[in-house]
Amino acid sequence: xxxxxxxxxxxxxxxxxxxxxxxxxxxxxxxxxxxxxxxxxxxxxxxxxxxxxxxxxxxxxxxxxxxxxxxxxxxxxxxxxxxxxxxxxxxxxxxxxxxxxxxxxxxxxxxxxxxxxxxxxxxxxxxxxxxxxxxxxxxxxxxxxxxxxxxxxxxxxxxxxxxxxxxxxxxxxxxxxxxxxxxxxxxxxxxxxxxxxxxxxxxxxxxxxxxxxxxxxxxxxxxxxxxxxxxxxxxxxxxxxxxxxxxxxxxxxxxxxxxxxxxxxxxxxxxxxxxxxxxxxxxxxxxxxxxxxxxxxxxxxxxxxxxxxxxxxxxxxxxxxxxxxxxxxxxxxxxxxxxxxxxxxxxxxxxxxxxxxxxxxxxxxxxxxxxxxxxxxxxxxxxxxxxxxxxxxxxxxxxxxxxxxxxxxxxxxxxxxxxxxxxxxxxxxxxxxxxxxxxxxxxxxxxxxxxxxxxxxxxxxxxxxxxxxxxxxxxxxxxxxxxxxxxxxxxxxxxxxxxxxxxxxxxxxxxxxxxxxxxxxxxxxxxxxxxxxxxxxxxxxxxxxxxxxxxxxxxxxxxxxxxxxxxxxxxxxxxxxxxxxxxxxxxxxxxxxxxxxxxxxxxxxxxxxxxxxxxxxxxxxxxxxxxxxxxxxxxxxx
Amino acid sequence: xxxxxxxxxxxxxxxxxxxxxxxxxxxxxxxxxxxxxxxxxxxxxxxxxxxxxxxxxxxxxxxxxxxxxxxxxxxxxxxxxxxxxxxxxxxxxxxxxxxxxxxxxxxxxxxxxxxxxxxxxxxxxxxxxxxxxxxxxxxxxxxxxxxxxxxxxxxxxxxxxxxxxxxxxxxxxxxxxxxxxxxxxxxxxxxxxxxxxxxxxxxxxxxxxxxxxxxxxxxxxxxxxxxxxxxxxxxxxxxxxxxxxxxxxxxxxxxxxxxxxxxxxxxxxxxxxxxx
Numbered sequence: 053x054x055x056x057x058x059x060x061x062x063x064x065x066x067x068x069x070x071x072x073x074x075x076x077x078x079x080x081x082x083x084x085x086x087x088x089x090x091x092x093x094x095x096x097x098x099x100x101x102x103x104x105x106x107x108x109x110x111x112x113x114x115x116x117x118x119x120x121x122x123x124x125x126x127x128x129x130x131x132x133x134x135x136x137x138x139x140x141x142x143x144x145x146x147x148x149x150x151x152x153x154x155x156x157x158x159x160x161x162x163x164x165x166x167x168x169x170x171x172x173x174x175x176x177x178x179x180x181x182x183x184x185x186x187x188x189x190x191x192x193x194x195x196x197x198x199x200x201x202x203x204x205x206x207x208x209x210x211x212x213x214x215x216x217x218x219x220x221x222x223x224x225x226x227x228x229x230x231x232x233x234x235x236x237x238x239x240x241x242x243x244x245x246x247x248x249x250x251x252x253x254x255x256x257x258x259x260x261x262x263x264x265x266x267x268x269x270x271x272x273x274x275x276x277x278x279x280x281x282x283x284x285x286x287x288x289x290x291x292x293x294x295x296x297x298x299x300x301x302x303x304x305x306x307x308x309x310x311x312x313x314x315x316x317x318x319x320x321x322x323x324x325x326x327x328x329x330x331x332x333x334x335x336x337x338x339x340x341x342x343x344x345x346x347x348x349x350x351x352x353x354x355x356x357x358x359x360x361x362x363x364x365x366x367x368x369x370x371x372x373x374x375x376x377x378x379x380x381x382x383x384x385x386x387x388x389x390x391x392x393x394x395x396x397x398x399x400x401x402x403x404x405x406x407x408x409x410x411x412x413x414x415x416x417x418x419x420x421x422x423x424x425x426x427x428x429x430x431x432x433x434x435x436x437x438x439x440x441x442x443x444x445x446x447x448x449x450x451x452x453x454x455x456x457x458x459x460x461x462x463x464x465x466x467x468x469x470x471x472x473x474x475x476x477x478x479x480x481x482x483x484x485x486x487x488x489x490x491x492x493x494x495x496x497x498x499x500x501x502x503x504x505x506x507x508x509x510x511x512x513x514x515x516x517x518x519x520x521x522x523x524x525x526x527x528x529x530x531x532x533x534x535x536x537x538x539x540x541x542x543x544x545x546x547x548x549x550x551x552x553x554x555x556x557x558x559x560x561x562x563x564x565x566x567x568x569x570x571x572x573x574x575x576x577x578x579x580x581x582x583x584x585x586x587x588x589x590x591x592x593x594x595x596x597x598x599x600x601x602x603x604x605x606x607x608x609x610x611x612x613x614x615x616x617x618x619x620x621x622x623x624x625x626x627x628x629x630x631x632x633x634x635x636x637x638x639x640x641x642x643x644x645x646x647x648x649x650x651x652x653x654x655x656x657x658x659x660x661x662x663x664x665x666x667x668x669x670x671x672x673x674x675x676x677x678x679x680x681x682x683x684x685x686x687x688x689x690x
Numbered sequence: 691x692x693x694x695x696x697x698x699x700x701x702x703x704x705x706x707x708x709x710x711x712x713x714x715x716x717x718x719x720x721x722x723x724x725x726x727x728x729x730x731x732x733x734x735x736x737x738x739x740x741x742x743x744x745x746x747x748x749x750x751x752x753x754x755x756x757x758x759x760x761x762x763x764x765x766x767x768x769x770x771x772x773x774x775x776x777x778x779x780x781x782x783x784x785x786x787x788x789x790x791x792x793x794x795x796x797x798x799x800x801x802x803x804x805x806x807x808x809x810x811x812x813x814x815x816x817x818x819x820x821x822x823x824x825x826x827x828x829x830x831x832x833x834x835x836x837x838x839x840x841x842x843x844x845x846x847x848x849x850x851x852x853x854x855x856x857x858x859x860x861x862x863x864x865x866x867x868x869x870x871x872x873x874x875x876x877x878x879x880x881x882x883x884x885x886x887x888x889x890x891x892x893x894x895x896x897x898x899x900x901x902x903x904x905x906x907x908x909x910x911x912x913x914x915x916x917x918x919x920x921x922x923x924x925x926x927x928x929x930x931x932x933x934x935x936x937x938x939x940x941x942x943x944x945x946x947x948x949x950x951x952x953x954x955x956x957x958x959x960x961x962x963x964x965x966x
Binding site: 199274465467509 | 745774809832
């Protein structure tokens with residue numbers, strides 16, 4: 053991008069830009085609200101007599117909001133300018149990249165990948181906050197038997213929105229912030245392959261968040277996050293909001309995934325062969341590829357649900373010739389690969405950090421790649437293990453048990469790589485290393501409990517029970533999210549130029565780890581005793597473990613608040629980090645913290661893999677592309 | 691990248707075991723082996739304890755298979771968990787360094803083909819074992835072994851209650867489930883509205899109740915008493931309260947229960963073909 057814009061600047065050196073420079077998040081919200089209200093009112097008037105009229109009006113209103121927001125935020129400025137025959141000038145491109153705009157660039161349609169990364173991080177932390185508050189409400193309801201706090205309708209809505217908000221948050225939590233902020237620098241690029249698509253990906257996700265929240269205003273959802281039909285067809289209009297938000301999220305994720313894949317494929321620095329590419333880059337590329345394949349199934353399922361609800365299309369309604377198993381298959385064709393879309397980037401971040409804090413090369417690096425590729429390939433072949441008790445295709449129980457159990461082989465390889473790297477290393481006990489150990493503990497429990505669930509007879513007992521809830525929280529929260537929190541601590545200095553306060557962060561780590569294990573080990577216990585998932589009330593026999601679980605959840609919440617405090621206070625006034633506080637070898641540590649607009653002064657050249665710890669002759673780069681700070685970084689490299 | 695660059699000299703020559711154990715590297719292996727061994731024993735004890743301590747009462751042959759599966763898988767998992775956790779803990783204990791960066795890096799071990807190969811073989815063998823175990827238990831739990839003729843019970847879920855009927859006993863119907871002891875039972879399960887899931891936690895069986903489709907599952911109750919019937923699939927407003935009881939009775943008691951509810955044991959009632 054940089055080269056072409058420079059040429060363009062010489063051809064047409066003009067300022068101006070007019071309207072484009074006045075658009076930001078607030079104009080987006082303004083226009084979005086106007087169009088939403090207009091579409092909703094018109095819809096109500098047009099379809100007043102239709103039994104599905106309310107659904108149609110809600111759908112129209114939500115679509116109005118999305119289109120209004122995207123126009124208002126300036127997502128279509130460049131295409132409109134092209135249609136008018138006025139190309140973007142170099143000044144315009146620099147404006148879009150957020151040059152010299154200070155904080156306000158975070159509230160605009162800004163194309164700089166580092167701005168998009170920060171935007172994703174703040175958005176993910178916000179949605180984690182929302183999902184976390186909902187989790188606390190759920191656990192408080194379950195503190196004692198007797199449905200003491202909420203009625204069943206409210207409770208079911210809490211469960212459903214908590215689930216989907218957390219799924220969305222965990223999908224974006226590594227790829228969004230670090231895939232955008234760090235990955236291009238890590239491969240020696242000046243930006244993503246498609247900077248405007250990058251901004252579009254974020255600003256398409258942003259309007260989905262209010263739509264998720266609007267589910268509450270439209271009667272909630274009774275279905276949980278799986279949104280099974282035909283329960284979804286009898287649900288209130290909250291279900292329409294849910295479906296629109298999912299469709300929007302999948303579009304956003306697709307745009308982001310394509311961008312990451314193309315960037316990793318085509319923009320790696322000179323000399324960065326696949327063998328020299330950091331494992332984190334490979335991991336988020338694999339995760340994005342998997343998301344690109346899997347997530348559209350959910351989009352299609354939600355589109356059909358909308359058609360069923362608003363126009364009686366009967367894709368999923370058995371009394372009109374549809375099939376609930378069609379929905380379940382579409383959902384899980386997305387649903388199982390999706391857990392690896394969450395897990396692989398988090399695991400890749402852990403794999404990236406382990407050599408740095410063990411001061412040893414990544415052990416069996418090729419096996420880590422084989423493990424990741426194995427997870428990607430197998431994860432699209434296991435979806436029906438979620439349907440073992442559905443009654444659909446009992447003859448497939450054996451084959452799906454096989455594919456599911458095979459997943460333990462690539463997962464085992466990743467454990468081998470981690471343990472092999474740690475073994476005999478110089479274990480540098482800093483905060484990211486604590487998170488690596490937390491990952492090893494939690495993800496092992498999550499993995500082993502998954503093996504019980506892969507077994508059909510055991511699954512017949514455990515499916516739909518709290519055991520499953522505990523299992524996937526161990527993999528997604530205890531595994532992937534603990535890894536993502538470690539990644540936040542690790543790359544925080546690069547992003548902000550300041551160290552995260554490790555004393556406060558360590559307190560947060562222990563609170564989260566202890567709280568997490570208390571909460572979900574109790575949940576395993578209740579699940580084994582026979583307590584179903586997603587219930588607003590339960591029999592007194594489950595009371596003790598539920599109370600312990602709720603207290604554990606409060607400990608997690610306090611830990612997360614401490615972690616948030618550490619982030620905010622360190623961002624404002626943390627210790628200056630310098631370019632390479634962890635003495636790491638990947639390219640992002642050669643540029644200043646925070647990196648300048650186009651990252652490198654000249655493009656770097658890669659000469660070896662980035663894990664040459666203890667090997668004086670292995671250099672990841674001899675020309676790091678940064679003239680001004682190269683003195684300090686070459687010293688570190690040696 | 692995975693060629694042997696392990697710097698431990700005694701690895702290549704492989705002197706006798708006693709000498710290796712006395713050497714610094716061998717001592718290391720013995721110490722970490724001890725940690726892994728202790729951890730394995732602890733995890734094995736836990737793995738043997740918990741399936742019995744936490745699962746509900748075993749009231750059917752199916753639940754017995756579930757209990758055995760959890761037990762066997764826990765035993766198989768214990769050494770693997772112990773290895774990963776043991777080595778991680780040992781490394782943290784013996785080679786940790788806090789504060790500033792360690793003055794020198796660790797040994798540049800890039801990998802070891804023997805270790806990776808053994809790891810792959812062991813994990814493949816374990817996986818094959820899990821699969822064979824699972825398939826044989828699956829066959830055992832889905833085949834009706836007893837020679838007694840199975841009792842067929844039709845189960846209908848609707849928002850938010852269960853109903854049961856006994857088409858082979860004069861069409862008796864009931865809101866509670868009553869089962870004969872030591873006789874195979876085949877449940878034919880359907881729903882009138884949304885998806886429910888018919889779950890007998892003490893008998894280890896669960897099958898979804900789907901609208902417009904009949905699914906089936908079977909078990910043999912092996913314990914007298916009153917147990918739980920729950921819905922295990924979120925089915926709307928009162929999902930939490932969609933539960934009832936399952937009472938297992940001896941053969942004579944079961945027959946008299948049928949009679950007091952206006953049925954005749956063994957009298958077959960023709961059903962509508964559309965239910966199939």
